Amino acid sequence: MPETQTGLQRALRHPLVWPVLALVVLLVVNVVAKPGFFDIRMQDGHLYGNLIDIVRNSAPVLLVALGMTLVIATRGIDLSVGAIAAISAAIACTRIVGAGDEGALTTAVMACTYALAVCIVLGAWNGFLVSVLGIQPIIATLVLMVAGRGISMAITDGQITTVHNTWFSDLATGYVLTLPIAFIIALGILALTAVLTRRTALGMLIEAVGINPEASRLAGVRSRTIIWTVYAFSGFCAGIAGLVIAANTNSVNANSLGLWIELDAILAVVIGGTSLAGGRFSLTGTLIGALFIATLARTVNNIGIPSELNYLFKAVVVIAVCLLQSPKARSAFRVRRSSGPGSPGSTAPALVKTGSAA
Amino acid sequence: MSTATVPVDSLWDRVKGYSPPPRYLPVLATLGLLVGMFAIGGVRYEGFSDPQVLLSLLIDNAFLIVLAVGMTFVILTGGIDLSVGSVVALSTMIAAKTLELGWPPYLSMAAVLATGTLLGLLMGLLIHYFDIQPFIATLAGLFLARGLTFLISIESISISDPTFTKLAFKTVTFGDYYLRWTAIIALATVAIAAYVLARTRFGRTVYAIGGNESSAMLMGLRVAFTKVGVYVISGFCASLGGLLFSFYILSGNSLHAVGTELDAIAAVVIGGTLLTGGRGYVVGSLLGVMVLGMIKTLISFDGTLSSYWIRIITGALLLAFVIVQRFATRRSS
Amino acid sequence: MTQMDLQPAHGPKASSDADRPVIEMRDISITFGSVQALSEVSLRLRAGEVHALMGENGAGKSTLIKALTGVYSIDAGTVLVDGEQHEFSSPAASQAAGISTVYQEVNLLPNLTVAENMLLGREPRRFGGINVRAMNRRARATLESLGIDVDPTSELGEHPIAIQQLVAIARAVDVEARVLILDEPTSSLDTDEVAKLFEVMRRLRDQGVAIVFVSHFLDQVYEIADRMTILRNGRLVTERMVAETTQLELVKLMIGRELEVLERLDRKVSARTADESGVPVLRAVGVGRKGALEATDLDLYEGEVIGLAGLLGSGRTELARLLFGADSTDTGEVVIRSERRRLRSPRHAIDRKVAFSSEDRKAEGVIGDLTVADNMLLALQASRGWLRPIPQATRTKLVEQYLQALDIRPADPTALMRNLSGGNQQKVLLARWLITEPEVLILDEPTRGIDIGAKAQIQAKVAELSAQGMAVVFISAELEEVLRLSDRLVVMRDRRKIDERPNNDVTVGDVLEIIAGETREEEGPRA
Incomplete structure (x- = not known):
């Protein structure tokens, strides 16, 4: 291999190449199927079009995935986000309905603030189970995943609660500066997360804990605080996602709201190149992952396949991404490639001796 | 330092002094919970103490028992299987569709079981040979099975095949009480699984992997075979559960059994199986399913409590068991 | 098949046929990438002997054992079983040749019964299932033959580590092992437990098993081993009868280099004597931890370098970790700047300006x-x-x-x-x-496995820091380095402090003698 790398080679090494490429391929498929796919119209000062729909629809998953990214970076996982989203929506909607002036701006603001505060507490509860009691993240968050929808139904008393508050519905369907508010909120939280992790030392400490917990402990990192913080933040993000979803239909169905959103969020994080084993995370990657999932859903519709079959494509994506990230799969493929005539299988003995010499 | 007196134990002393081995305590706790709930129900609600209530629990939850059995195998190795709910839906759909196409009922059943087993095999291979976390591999399985179900039909298909309906309603009576065949199949599954886990090398290797996978490997046990095997078993159990479910509900529908994997996992944990693997019994999982069923029965007998309390109580039980497990393992390690 | 010409000069004299080794490893070489882990190392194991494998960190003990057990493949050299050449391509092949290994960390399953741990994989069967009664019976018989008093039906995890260790040996023996490798089996056992283990080892030896014993405890080696092979830096130093080798000789052989060369090395002229009228920056008062370190005292003053000398496993690393709170103490307390408290985490130590760089x-x-x-x-x-x-x-x-x-x-x-x-x-x-x-800097093997240039730079930095007033605890397997840098010397052995003295004209030879325990009392320890 030559010593100097061309610009192209360097670009191909960039971790975001694959997700971006995948997204581009999906978009190309769409354009081929429907040449007018990229068309964007201006109507009543709002932009309309497939791309606008995609960014708007990606908002809930993106929101949840942002919190999930940080959780996964600490070697954790948060299964309860769907349930927390449902609780958040239930609280906001019941408070709006129960308020004296249902349509007022203050009603909506108060209700949302209250809902988000509860979500932070729920997230902190997960953090408590993980960091203080030392329960495995997947199990600790399973508790709230199971109980959460029950709690959400208890709040709405098992009814589908419908709200009439234009301010609240604007969360999902409103536009500011020609762009959907939902996406602007998601971008705002993305910016907030970026500032929170990259302008403070949180990001570095999260990565340190995720990469080498023992070395971090010996360097004096308070991993307990870090873990607590990321789960609380994940709860917060899930809460906002719940509000956006509820605002989209102006109602909350505790049974189905945010169902499986945890799986989509994990998928978005993994597509974005953040490893499930923890460590380095990429918020941009997560953004691309969320856009990919929304685009996939749109594509399935666009090329005339029933939207339910989206699951099949997601399964394929999950497997493909995991195989790309799995060192075992990679080395299996590499050995096969290198055992060709060009380079005799020189990697095989290296595989045997992976232990240290000590 | 006095002269040694030989203690003479009376039978009563021995009974009094008997304490069960600690490894059985979680299962006994679940049994105690079940008995306690039954007793409370019996005292508070009329007609609750009827043994048929217990038998109905078995009948209504037959498919969940089978799912929990498969899940127990997986969790004992320290893994997890998120796909079982979707595989149940896929199974009902395959059964309904093949019957609609005029396949003989037994061939249709075979197709269902083969599909589930094959899916389990694929997930197991991904997990073991490509080192993909069970959570993610079975997540792919969840999406795949659900997607295939929709691929077969988006609409619900009802099952009217006489063999199926006959099997569905076939009962065995014991005096005044009865059990359906589905429940008996479920109990048989539990019995076979209990034997396999306790008395075969495969079963003991399942525990060994959950105890310490690298130790099991160093001891020369067949780790790869067993690790893939548990997902095959879970896939088979999920499709068998799916068959039982289609007997119960007599239709194929893509939206069947959404979230059932959570019920199965909860039942296994409440049944005393350690989620980190290595400890637990299928009998516990059976009791766990019964406890979940009992919560439903209690709430329906009560009539004033809403159904969502089922989930909240399940979550609370799960939390209690997880925390107790955590402290039990911390103390011993 | 006695090709003695291939043996190194130190090797024993030509052996008779009765003395023929069960297993002979000849001129084994193994490389990992560019690192030569083993270079032409030979090992000869005879039936009915306990053979100690000695060497410091990185000497190649584990690599040699892993080559023998088929975990690593050999690049050059031969393995003879009963004089016939064998190739151990996998652990299974090695086990088939009658080689069983018990590792330091017990590789058994705490969630299964003792009998299962002994027999799983070759359990007696009946009707396709495991015959539990027969399995328990067989386990009980094996345990009794070794004099181990354990109920085979009890769960392994209920028993202390020592018993688990014995069960691991029982498992290894049940396969009719001819060679039993015990890799640091005593590192977490107390005295009584070690005695029990040795009893079992003696029984096995008398039954004709060849036992490879790896331990960092010299006393134990002298108590149980008949013969030893000494390795250093991936090379064979020599094979000796234990009875014919003094502890001092052994330590010299392990640490290596001729003493005269060591003496000539440039080193600190004389130690500065710390101002002991002042308050120590850091004091350890009876600090100890079960299975790691006996209660130990240590005072550390401003601007001094304390060198911790001792072999691997002597307690040097354990002491450093306890001073920093990396592990929690069972007894005693660490006093930093007259502030008494139990260090519960590294955080506490760092807040009090203590720093610690781990050996790993x-x-x-x-x-x-x-x-x-x-x-x-x-x-x-x-x-x-x-x-x-x-x-x-x-x-x-x-x-x-x-x-x-x-x-x-x-x-x-x-x-x-x-x-x-x-x-x-x-x-x-x-x-x-x-x-x-920091005010206190604890460095555990900061120069291990790094090139000479970097090593010299780190040493210079340590000297400079202490001159500026920093208190330093310096640990290294290389005694020259410890002597060159430290003002005061603390010698550790068998998990306790055995000597402490100012570093005035102390030579490597002196330290070796202290470690070997031959002049422990005469020089009059300071404390």
């Missing part, structure tokens, strides 16, 4: 996927908390300053830590702690 650079120091800059600033940032990031200007300044001061290469703050060489990683870790401006 990879597992406990390096954050491989972060940049050099992040790795350097980690400890400082951790003590500031995440809400108060280090300002960019300060970051750049600190990182640049230490990149230069320690001559770290590449001098690129954005390079990933895992891409640096060992020496440079070690320098970054040193910088990580210096940036926190």
Whole structure:
């Protein structure tokens, strides 16, 4: 291999190449199927079009995935986000309905603030189970995943609660500066997360804990605080996602709201190149992952396949991404490639001796 | 330092002094919970103490028992299987569709079981040979099975095949009480699984992997075979559960059994199986399913409590068991 | 088949046929990438002997054992079983030849019964299932034959580590092992438990099993072993009868190099005597931890370097970890600047200006996927908390300053830590702690496995820091290095402090004698 790398080679090494490429391929498929796919119209000062729909629809998953990214970076996982989203929506909607002036701006603001505060507490509860009691993240968050929808139904008393508050519905369907508010909120939280992790030392400490917990402990990192913080933040993000979803239909169905959103969020994080084993995370990657999932859903519709079959494509994506990230799969493929005539299988003995010499 | 007196134990002393081995305590706790709930129900609600209530629990939850059995195998190795709910839906759909196409009922059943087993095999291979976390591999399985179900039909298909309906309603009576065949199949599954886990090398290797996978490997046990095997078993159990479910509900529908994997996992944990693997019994999982069923029965007998309390109580039980497990393992390690 | 011409000069005289080894490893070489882990090492095991495998860290003991058990493949050399050449391509092949291994960390299953742990994989069957009764019976018989009193139906995890260790041996023996390898079986056992283990070992030896015994405890080796093979730096030093070798000789052979050469090495002229009228910066009062260190006292004064000398497993690392709170103490307390308290976590120690660099650079120091800059600033940032990031200007300044001061290469703050060489990683870790401006610096093997240049630079830095008033605890397997740097010397052996003295004209030979236990009382320990 030559010593100097061309610009192209360097670009191909960039971790975001694959997700971006995948997204581009999906978009190309769409354009081929429907040449007018990229068309964007201006109507009543709002932009309309497939791309606008995609960014708007990606908002809930993106929101949840942002919190999930940080959780996964600490070697954790948060299964309860769907349930927390449902609780958040239930609280906001019941408070709006129960308020004296249902349509007022203050009603909506108060209700949302209250809902988000509860979500932070729920997230902190997960953090408590993980960091203080030392329960495995997947199990600790399973508790709230199971109980959460029950709690959400208890709040709405098992009814589908419908709200009439234009301010609240604007969360999902409103536009500011020609762009959907939902996406602007998601971008705002993305910016907030970026500032929170990259302008403070949180990001570095999260990565340190995720990469080498023992070395971090010996360097004096308070991993307990870090873990607590990321789960609380994940709860917060899930809460906002719940509000956006509820605002989209102006109602909350505790049974189905945010169902499986945890799986989509994990998928978005993994597509974005953040490893499930923890460590380095990429918020941009997560953004691309969320856009990919929304685009996939749109594509399935666009090329005339029933939207339910989206699951099949997601399964394929999950497997493909995991195989790309799995060192075992990679080395299996590499050995096969290198055992060709060009380079005799020189990697095989290296595989045997992976232990240290000590 | 006095002269040694030989203690003479009376039978009563021995009974009094008997304490069960600690490894059985979680299962006994679940049994105690079940008995306690039954007793409370019996005292508070009329007609609750009827043994048929217990038998109905078995009948209504037959498919969940089978799912929990498969899940127990997986969790004992320290893994997890998120796909079982979707595989149940896929199974009902395959059964309904093949019957609609005029396949003989037994061939249709075979197709269902083969599909589930094959899916389990694929997930197991991904997990073991490509080192993909069970959570993610079975997540792919969840999406795949659900997607295939929709691929077969988006609409619900009802099952009217006489063999199926006959099997569905076939009962065995014991005096005044009865059990359906589905429940008996479920109990048989539990019995076979209990034997396999306790008395075969495969079963003991399942525990060994959950105890310490690298130790099991160093001891020369067949780790790869067993690790893939548990997902095959879970896939088979999920499709068998799916068959039982289609007997119960007599239709194929893509939206069947959404979230059932959570019920199965909860039942296994409440049944005393350690989620980190290595400890637990299928009998516990059976009791766990019964406890979940009992919560439903209690709430329906009560009539004033809403159904969502089922989930909240399940979550609370799960939390209690997880925390107790955590402290039990911390103390011993 | 006695080709003695291939044996090294120190090897025993030609053996008769009765003395023929069960297993003979001849001129074994193994390389990992560019590292030569073993170079022409030979090992001969005879039936009915306990054979100690001796050597310091990195001598190649584990590699040799893994070659014998088929875990590593051999690059050059032959393995003879009963004089016939064999190839151990896998652990199974090695086991088939009658070689069983019991590792330091018990590789059994705490959640299964004792009998299952002994027999799983070859359990008696009936009707296709496991015959539990027969299995328990067979396990009980084996345990009795070894004199181990354990109920085979009880769960393994209920028993203390020592019993688990014995069960592991029982499992190894049940396969009719001809060679039993015990890799540091005593490292977590107390005296009674060791006695029990030795009893079992003697029984097995008398039954004709060849036992390979790896231990860091010299007394134990002298108590149980008949013969020993000594390795150093991946090479064979010699094979000796234990009875014919004094402890001093053994220690010299393990540590290596001729004493005269060592004496000529440039070293500190004389130790500065610390101002002991003042308050120690750090005091350990009866600090101990079960299975790691007996209660130990230590005073550390401003501006002095204490050298901890001792073999691997002597308690030197354990003491360092307890001083920092990396492990929690069972007894005693650490007093920092007259403030008494039990250190519950490294956090407490760092807040009191104590710094600790672990011997295990990879597992406990390096954050491989972060940049050099992040790795350097980690400890400082951790003590500031995440809400108060280090300002960019300060970051750049600190990182640049230490990149230069320690001559770290590449001098690129954005390079990933895992891409640096060992020496440079070690320098970054040193910088990580210096940036926190500690008053006490504990360095555990800071120069292990790094090149000469980096080593000299780190040594110079330590001398400079102590001259500036920092109190340093310096641990190294290389005695020359310890002597060169330290003002006071603490000698550890068998998990306790056996000697403490000012480093005035102390020679490597003196230290070896102390370690070997031959002049323990005469020189009059200071404390």
